[in-house]
Amino acid sequence: MKLNENVKICFLGDSITEGCGASRPENGFVSVFGRKTGAVAKNFGIGGTRIARKETPSANPRHDRCFLDRVDELDADADAVVVFGGTNDFGHGNGKLGTPSDPATEEYTFYGAMRSLCLRLIRRYPTKPIVFLTPLHRKSEDATVNEIGLPCHPLTDYVAVIREVCREFSIPVFDLFAAAGIQPKIEEQRVAYCPDGLHPNDRGAELLADKIIAFLSAL
Numbered sequence: 001m002k003l004n005e006n007v008k009i010c011f012l013g014d015s016i017t018e019g020c021g022a023s024r025p026e027n028g029f030v031s032v033f034g035r036k037t038g039a040v041a042k043n044f045g046i047g048g049t050r051i052a053r054k055e056t057p058s059a060n061p062r063h064d065r066c067f068l069d070r071v072d073e074l075d076a077d078a079d080a081v082v083v084f085g086g087t088n089d090f091g092h093g094n095g096k097l098g099t100p101s102d103p104a105t106e107e108y109t110f111y112g113a114m115r116s117l118c119l120r121l122i123r124r125y126p127t128k129p130i131v132f133l134t135p136l137h138r139k140s141e142d143a144t145v146n147e148i149g150l151p152c153h154p155l156t157d158y159v160a161v162i163r164e165v166c167r168e169f170s171i172p173v174f175d176l177f178a179a180a181g182i183q184p185k186i187e188e189q190r191v192a193y194c195p196d197g198l199h200p201n202d203r204g205a206e207l208l209a210d211k212i213i214a215f216l217s218a219l
Contacts, residue, residue: 001129002217003039003213004037004039005038007037007039007040007079007080008039008040008075008077009042009078009079009216010042010075011042011043011044011082012067012071012083012084013044013046013082013085014045014049015046015047015088016045016087016199016200017029018043018046020047020199021199021205022205023201027202028045028205029200029205029206029209030209032205032206036210037213044073044074045084046062046065047062047063048060048092049063049064049067049070050063050085051067051086051089051113052093052095052107052110054094054108055108056094058092063088063092067117068107068116068117071117071121072124074124079128079129080129081121081125081128081129081131082131082133082216084132085135086134086155086161087135087198090135090152090158091146092147095109095113096108097111097153097157099111104116110158110161111161114161115168115169118130118169130172131172132162132171132172132173133174133176133212134173134174135162135177136176136177136182137155137184138184139184139185139197140197140198141154142155172219174211174212176211180207180208180211181207182194182207182208193207
């Protein structure tokens with residue numbers, strides 16, 4: 001994919017996409033991506049949001065604006081869409097991970113919601129590139145109880161579902177969990193890239209932008 005001023009890319013995501021962790025919005029990875037490539041980088045990140053629907057409302061209604069409901073808000077004339085989510089499904093969702101047989105109509109499980117999201121995106125952009133990014137490592141990734149006190153699968157299981165479902169729909173995946181070069185369990189990398197153990201700071205956002213640029217350029 002040629003990345004230049006003639007290309008518009010929509011980034012659908014959560015707080016990392018929105019720019020949380022950076023010193024200012026212009027230093028979030030989406031803005032850095034736009035400056036480095038010249039492309040029109042449209043930011044559709046909303047902090048606290050998940051891919052799957054939540055069975056009971058969150059304290060903040062904004063957090064329940066799941067990815068599924070926001071597909072139609074993306075620019076219809078986008079040349080590509082990048083989806084970056086899953087960490088909040090692990091962190092504070094109350095839906096189940098689900099099973100490989102969950103259909104796209106089962107939007108309260110991560111498997112089903114991923115299928116529904118893929119279908120919604122393909123139907124909206126049948127001839128345009130769609131790319132998923134897996135969650136980054138986070139300091140709490142091995143937790144067995146999530147932030148709202150419910151039992152949860154490890155983050156690696158959510159990464160695996162994203163890869164599995166995208167393979168089913170022939171959607172490219174950039175596995176940031178494997179290749180971002182950010183592991184907050186290592187103190188030196190946490191301090192350098194994501195001081196809170198999850199959200200990239202300015203340096204982490206630039207690293208992320210560079211990695212995504214290289215991946216998209218190779219498509």
